[in-house]
Amino acid sequence: MSTVRAPSQADAHRSTLAEACRLLRLPEVTGASQVDTTFLHRRLKAGQRLTSQGEPFEALYVVAEGFFKTFVADETGNQLVLGFPLQGDLVGADGLCNHRHASYAVALTDAEVVVVPFRSIANLGRSLDDFEQLIYRAISRELVTDHALRSLIGTLGAEARVARFLALFAERCGKAGHAAERFTLPMTRQEIGSYLGLTLETVSRAFSALADAGLITVAQREIGLADIEQLRTLQKLHPNAAGRSTGRRAADRPTRRNVTWMDMLGAAA
C-alpha cells in the first residue's frame, strides 16, 4: 500500500540508515549504504511512556508504527498536548537542548519506534558527510509544523480548528499508508481539545456541527471525512445546522483582521 513500509512484527527489530530516511520522508543520506550501522527498534503497548519530562536524554525516536501523544505538564499537573506523532515523525528532539527531555511521549496505541541513540548521532555525523543535514531537517520540520499550528490556533474559530485538525490528521494518516477518509481517532476529545486550545465539550460540539453540515460522519471515534478539501479551507460555519438557510448573505466577508503587513513587507531588504 505504501512504499514506505516499516519492517513489521516479529521479523525485523532493526532498521538501516536508508530505511530510517525513507521513514522520515527525507532524501537519503549519500553513502548511507557504506555504513553498517543499524538502529534498534522498540515496541510499546498502548499507554506506555517513551519519554518523560525531566528524564535524561538518551535517544531520538522515529515512529514506525502506531500513534503517540506528546505533552508537557506544568507545575500544577495540568497537561497540554503538543502533538500526535505517527509514522515518520520524530520524537524527542526537545531533549537535545539540555540533554533532558522537555516533554512526555506516550503511546496511544500499540506502537513501534526506531531508536537513534545519542551516541550514534555524534558518531554518524562524523563519519557521514550529510547525516547531520538529515537531523537538521528533521528537527527544523518540527519547528515549521509547530508554527503552522500556532497560526491555526491564533486565527480560526473552534469549528474551523477541528475541521483543519481532521483534514491534517487524515493527510498524515494517508502518508503513513492508511486510509485518509475513514479512520479511528486514537485520542480522546479531551486530548484534541488540549491540542487545539479548546475544551472537550467544544470539540464534541464541533464534531456534531460538522456532521450536521454533512462534512463528516461521527460515531464515537470512528470518523469519516466527506469533503476533505472543504474541511481544510473552512473558515466559518455559522449557517445554523443543516440546509435551513436563514437568508445569510454571502457578502459578509470583511476579513479585515490584523492587517498592517504592507508596511513591513514593503520595507527594503
Place this chain on the structure above:
Amino acid sequence: MSTVRAPSQADAHRSTLAEACRLLRLPEVTGASQVDTTFLHRRLKAGQRLTSQGEPFEALYVVAEGFFKTFVADETGNQLVLGFPLQGDLVGADGLCNHRHASYAVALTDAEVVVVPFRSIANLGRSLDDFEQLIYRAISRELVTDHALRSLIGTLGAEARVARFLALFAERCGKAGHAAERFTLPMTRQEIGSYLGLTLETVSRAFSALADAGLITVAQREIGLADIEQLRTLQKLHPNAAGRSTGRRAADRPTRRNVTWMDMLGAAA
C-alpha cells in the same frame, strides 16, 4: 555590564566561533580555537527584513544586537507573530527543513546579526567534532521555548499572558545585558497581541489593569516592572482595580482543569 559582549559598532565585522558560542549562551565547542573560521556580521536598520517566507535558505543568524520580530503570513495576508528574537537568539532555523525560509524576520530596531552561512555549517560539522551539537542544541531550544509559549497561551487568561510576557521579556533583556525592570518595548500592542493570541485592545487593557494593580508602570512603550515574581506567577487578576483588597482569599485554587494525567503518568515504562 555583561560578560557576553558582542563586538559593537564599527570596529568588528566578524566573530570567531567561540564568540558565537558565548553569544548563544551554549558551551563552547571544543577545539573551536583551532579552526580559523570567522563569521561575518550584518547590520540592519529598523524595519529591514532579514529573512522572507519562501526565499531560499542561505544562512542561520545569531542576533548580536537589537530586536527582531518573526512572523508568518497566511494566504490572506494576515500575519501571525512567532517571536521576538534578541541578543543570543537563533533566527532562520525553520529554513533548514526545505532550504527555504518558512517565516519572515524583521528588525524592530537597528540591529546586528552574526551570519552563519549554510556552507559553513556543513564544513564545520565535518571538521569540528561537536559543532553539530551546537546547532542541535540551538534549534532544539527553539522547540522548547515554542512549547512553553503554547502552554502559556493555552492555559492562562489575557492579563496573565501579558504579565508573563513582560516577565519573560524582561528576563531575556537582562541576559542580554540590559536593565530588566525598566525598558522600552520595541514592538506595538498589535504585535504583542498577535504573539499572545489576543487583540491589541485586550493587550492595552491588560497593561492598564496591571498598572492599576500596581504591578507595572506604563507610559506608552516605556515599561517599568514593580514585582517581577508576581508577574511571572500571576494566574488571575480579578480583584477589581487598585489596592482595594476585597478580602481576596488565597484559598481559591480549584485549578481542576484538564486533569487525567495520573493514569498516563502511572503507566509503566
Place this chain on the structure above:
DNA sequence: CGACATTTTGACGCTGGTCAATATTGGTGG
C-alpha cells in the same frame, strides 16, 4: 503645524468556557 500611526477607553455581543445531566462504550467479576 498637519497627516498619520499608535494607544487608550468605552459599550455591546458572540464565542466558547463552565457546570450539569444523560447516554454510550468497554472492562471486570459474579
Place this chain on the structure above:
DNA sequence: CCACCAATATTGACCAGCGTCAAAATGTCG
C-alpha cells in the same frame, strides 16, 4: 451471560471573557 462501574461522549443552559466597533487622546514624522 449479565450486572455493575468507570471512562468517554453528547447535549443543554448559563454567562463571562474577550473580540468587535467606535471615538478620542497621544505621539510621531515630514
